[in-house]
Structures are given as structure tokens and as C-alpha cells.
Amino acid sequence: MPLVPCRACDHQVDTSALACPGCGATDPGRSISRQQRDLRILIVQIVLGLGLFVGVGSVVWKQVEPMVAQLTSKAPAGH
Template sequence: MPLIACPVCEKQVSKRALSCPGCGEPDPARYHSRNTWLGRLFWLAVWVGIGALVWIKVVPLVMDLFKQ
């Protein structure tokens, strides 16, 4: 039975454990993949927001410059 360190409390936990017996972190073996996914989702939302802002504010200004 392979053991890993819990990412929250650093205690040794089985890879098959559903939660850490020390701190209660759910599924400590997938902690980093979960955080990576949430981080990517956050940055995707940021880039979509920036793109929408550029589309709403900058594109009309550029179009007006080319019309004249």
C-alpha cells in the first residue's frame, strides 16, 4: 500500500484513502490536479473577461478610425 504526504497537513496517507485521517482533506491524492483545474478555469475566465472588454471598448474605436 503506497503512502503519500497529505498536501494540507503533511501526514502519511494511503493513495486509496477517501480523506486524510489527520485533517479531513477529501481525496488527498488528487489535491494538486483539482487545484490545477481550478486555476486553469480561473485564468480562462480572466482572459474571456479581457477579450470581452477589448471587444466592447477598443474595437469600436478602431472601426471609427478606419471609417474616417
């Protein structure tokens, strides 16, 4: 397996190593840690979820808004 520098201490580690023997960093062969990668994935999921929520909400509101306007408008005088 190829050796790469640890992302935390630059100690030469195998790319498949689970921890650096020099400093103990997890996934030392990766450029970012597992926690940072998971955080990025979470942020992308939140942004996409909010976008979907807003998009679907605006479509539904365009369908419901005329009914709400009709129900809340005042009835003509004399009826």
C-alpha cells in the same frame, strides 16, 4: 498504490484517497486542494475572457469609430 504525506497533516495516505483518515482533508494526496485548483482555473478563465472581450471590442471599435465620427461631425455651413 503509493503512499504520500497528506498536504494538511503529513499523515501517510494513499494517492487515490478521497479524505485523510488523520485530519479529514479532501484529496489529501494532491499538493493543492480541489477548491484552490478550481479557483486557479476560474482566474485563468476570467483573464482569458477579459482579454478576448478587450481584443474583440477594439477590433469592432476600429470599424465603428469612423462611422460615429462621420455622424457626429457638424455639417458644413450653407447646406
